[in-house]
Amino acid sequence: MKTKSISISTAFAALLMAGAANAASVTLYCSADEAWCQLMARGFEEETGIKVDMTRKSSGETFAQVKAEASNPKGDIWWGGTGDPHLQAAEEGLTEEYVSPMRDQLNDWAIRQAESAANRTIGIYSGALGFGYNKDLLEKNNLPVPACWKDLTKPEYKGHVQMANPNSSGTAYTTLATMVQLFGEEGGFQYMKDLHKNINQYTKSGSAPIKAAGLGENTIGIVFMHDAVAQAASGFPIVTVAPCEGTGYEIGSMSIIKGARHLDEAKKFYDWALTAEVQSRAKDVKSFQVPSNKSATQSPLAPDLSQIKLIDYDFKKYGASDERKRLLKKWDDEVSTLPQ
Numbered sequence: 001m002k003t004k005s006i007s008i009s010t011a012f013a014a015l016l017m018a019g020a021a022n023a024a025s026v027t028l029y030c031s032a033d034e035a036w037c038q039l040m041a042r043g044f045e046e047e048t049g050i051k052v053d054m055t056r057k058s059s060g061e062t063f064a065q066v067k068a069e070a071s072n073p074k075g076d077i078w079w080g081g082t083g084d085p086h087l088q089a090a091e092e093g094l095t096e097e098y099v100s101p102m103r104d105q106l107n108d109w110a111i112r113q114a115e116s117a118a119n120r121t122i123g124i125y126s127g128a129l130g131f132g133y134n135k136d137l138l139e140k141n142n143l144p145v146p147a148c149w150k151d152l153t154k155p156e157y158k159g160h161v162q163m164a165n166p167n168s169s170g171t172a173y174t175t176l177a178t179m180v181q182l183f184g185e186e187g188g189f190q191y192m193k194d195l196h197k198n199i200n201q202y203t204k205s206g207s208a209p210i211k212a213a214g215l216g217e218n219t220i221g222i223v224f225m226h227d228a229v230a231q232a233a234s235g236f237p238i239v240t241v242a243p244c245e246g247t248g249y250e251i252g253s254m255s256i257i258k259g260a261r262h263l264d265e266a267k268k269f270y271d272w273a274l275t276a277e278v279q280s281r282a283k284d285v286k287s288f289q290v291p292s293n294k295s296a297t298q299s300p301l302a303p304d305l306s307q308i309k310l311i312d313y314d315f316k317k318y319g320a321s322d323e324r325k326r327l328l329k330k331w332d333d334e335v336s337t338l339p340q
Contacts, residue, residue: 025051026265027074029066031059031081031170032252033207033230035285040079043281044272050265058205059085059170066094066257076260077269082170082206083113083123084177086253087319090120095255098267102274102293110292113251116316124273125252125282125289128242128308129174132228133220134213136237141219148244149182152220153194160219161198162209165336167328170250171206175222176331177318178248181311192335199340214238224250225303226288233286233301246309252289 026044030037034056041054057065059081066078066089078086078095089095097119103111110123133146143160146152152161164172180188200218203209209221210228214236221228228240254273256266272278279296282289288302317323 023051024049024262024265025053026262026269027076028052028054028269029062029075029078029257030054030056031062031078032056033227033285033287036282036287037080039281039285040273040278043278044269048268048272050268052269058164058168060166060168060173061204063089067092070094070258073257073259073261075257076262076266077254077256079254079269079273080124080252082174083121083251083253083315084173084319084324085170086121086255087113087117087315088321088324089255090117091319091321094258095120096258096260096263098256098270100267100271100274102271105276105294106274106292107294109251113253113315116319121253121255122270122274123251123292124254124279125291126249126305127224127226127252127289128249128303128305128310129171129178129222129247130225130228130240130242130303130308131220131222132210132213132225132231132238132240134216134218134237135239137213137216137219143219146220147241149179149191149247150245152198152222153191154198157198157220159198159200161195161222162201162203162212162218162220163195163199163222164206164208165202165204166331168204169206171224171227172202172222173324173328174224174248174250176327178311178313180327181248181313181318182245189330189334192331193338196335196338197340202336210238224289225308229288229301229303230286233288233299240303242303242308244309246311248313249305249310251315 041052063085113123166172207227210223212218214231231238276293276295279291283299
């Protein structure tokens with residue numbers, strides 16, 4: 001009897017292992033804030049029973065990973081992060097064409113993002129670029145209140161400004177592309193060179209500069225404005241600024257990775273992530289972007305894009321592979337190598 005019992009138990013365990021191996025799963029690459037990424041991953045698991053293996057990296061890093069894995073894809077779906085690298089991934093054939101049944105519920109700008117990429121990506125949120133400052137540190141260091149992009153290049157701010165590296169961060173690439181569109185290429189790169197003199201650190205993540213400012217480790221962070229609002233909402237002494245000259249903006253995007261091993265599950269996540277109910281959860285983790293679903297609710301603290309001077313950001317041009325590579329190389333060659 002004992003031998004029979006052991007054999008039955010072993011067989012049952014084998015069946016459980018086989019079932020676990022065949023259980024539905026999806027590998028998610030997430031380029032939003034960690035708390036929002038966790039909310040999406042755990043929420044999808046709970047509602048569908050599909051296991052989510054989530055990795056959080058900035059959008060530039062995720063693009064590099066998707067490209068490196070192109071011959072043997074490990075990820076299934078890439079959610080969040082600025083649209084430019086998503087557009088580049090689409091152009092390079094790294095993502096799948098997909099038209100969601102949720103599409104008719106989305107704002108026009110989200111659909112335009114999809115159309116410009118032959119339906120290989122779609123807009124999930126939008127947010128304006130700007131900066132934030134720690135008002136306590138500003139007063140402590142007797143610094144004037146900055147209101148414009150060009151204020152940040154003034155000598156008195158030397159060592160007080162932080163931004164991410166545009167090679168790893170979609171936020172920082174949007175900053176670079178914004179300056180080129182605001183001031184022309186020559187003027188934009190001169191601005192980046194002048195700003196470089198005041199930078200205390202180029203971070204890997206786009207939101208890191210304002211988080212450091214919130215903790216009192218940095219004075220001014222160049223970020224999307226919703227990230228600055230999130231720090232203020234968490235009780236840190238951060239003031240959000242919409243620069244006087246005008247500014248660029250992002251269309252945060254979502255893409256299914258070409259050759260996804262779990263394509264059906266990736267499509268289910270894609271459709272789920274576009275629902276009003278799911279997009280309305282962003283405010284629960286202090287993410288204050290404008291959602292792409294027209295029926296989603298956002299926090300009253302979210303920046304009002306209609307009140308911000310936005311440039312006519314050329315997503316198609318600055319999301320193109322050749323243009324993105326060219327601008328990043330020029331920044332590497334002409335800006336990052338300069339002494340500070």
